[in-house]
Amino acid sequence: MATDGPTFAQWLEDGAVPEASLTDAQRPVLQAAFQFLNHCGRDYYSVRLLSHVLLHAHTGLKIAPIARLLGISRSAASAQQGWSSKEVIQAAHHRLAGRTHGKLLPRFAGPIAHFLHEHPHATRWDLLDFIQRTWGVSVSRMAVHKFLKKYGLDQPHPVVVVPIPETTAPAGTADVSPLPERSEAAAPGPVLVSVATAARAEVPVPATDFFLATPNTQGPSYCCPRP
Numbered sequence: 001m002a003t004d005g006p007t008f009a010q011w012l013e014d015g016a017v018p019e020a021s022l023t024d025a026q027r028p029v030l031q032a033a034f035q036f037l038n039h040c041g042r043d044y045y046s047v048r049l050l051s052h053v054l055l056h057a058h059t060g061l062k063i064a065p066i067a068r069l070l071g072i073s074r075s076a077a078s079a080q081q082g083w084s085s086k087e088v089i090q091a092a093h094h095r096l097a098g099r100t101h102g103k104l105l106p107r108f109a110g111p112i113a114h115f116l117h118e119h120p121h122a123t124r125w126d127l128l129d130f131i132q133r134t135w136g137v138s139v140s141r142m143a144v145h146k147f148l149k150k151y152g153l154d155q156p157h158p159v160v161v162v163p164i165p166e167t168t169a170p171a172g173t174a175d176v177s178p179l180p181e182r183s184e185a186a187a188p189g190p191v192l193v194s195v196a197t198a199a200r201a202e203v204p205v206p207a208t209d210f211f212l213a214t215p216n217t218q219g220p221s222y223c224c225p226r227p
Contacts, residue, residue, distance in 0.1 A: 008034050015069035029059050030069070045092050047072060048080075052088045055081045090125035094138070104131075104139060104147045113153055 011034050012019050022030065033050055040046040047070050054066050055077065067077040080088070108131070115130050116122065122130075124141050131137055131144070148154040 005038055011069065015065060017065045017069060023060065026059050026061060029054070029057060030061075033069070042071065044095065048088060048092060051077060051080060052083070052085065087123065087125055090129070094125075094128060104137070104143060108135065108147075109151045109153070112148075113151075116153060 006014065008031060009019060012022075012030070017030075033054060036050055037046065051066065051070050051072060054061065054070075055063070063077050063081065064074050067074045070077075083091075111134060112127070112131070115127065119126065124144060127144060128139070128141070131139065145154065
């Protein structure tokens with residue numbers, strides 16, 4: 001344990017936390033947190049674990065004093081307050097992987113859509129783990145966000161399976177011989193789309209008079225005489 005660091009009173013003073021304002025329940029918790037920092041250090045992972053404990057221990061301390069004592073921003077502490085223990089460990093795991101590398105290819109969209117359909121309550125960390133296990137690619141959360149937005153997979157509605165409708169013969173064509181049946185290997189399977197994409201697909205076809213008439217000119221027309 002380091003002995004040349006600040007004392008407990010100095011630590012509280014640097015965090016703008018009056019020692020006299022601490023309750024009998026808060027004092028031993030902060031003393032244990034101070035000893036933890038002196039023993040494990042003030043690196044990213046130690047501070048991340050300790051902040052998660054202090055934010056969820058219901059000690060009565062507000063977010064701002066905890067952020068000042070640990071030397072992190074208030075916004076970061078406020079965001080971490082809504083995280084689960086699993087998400088904190090996943091964040092530390094992805095930071096240990098180093099700088100993000102790799103690229104999300106367009107062919108990843110189908111498996112990712114299938115994963116989101118099978119796991120509608122999956123978090124971004126779960127999706128990052130799926131990408132790492134499937135393709136061995138480590139990317140950032142912002143890269144995943146842009147990828148999902150590009151392919152319409154970031155909608156609030158869950159990804160659903162839309163089956164391909166069967167082809168029906170129009171009226172008056174009963175005497176037409178049916179097409180040969182396809183094998184099971186060539187049969188089309190279900191299509192994974194989002195609810196918003198399926199809604200956009202239901203666009204009515206314009207009437208026939210909406211389009212321009214077919215030109216009936218016999219030959220090329222010229223607006224000027226030949227030289």
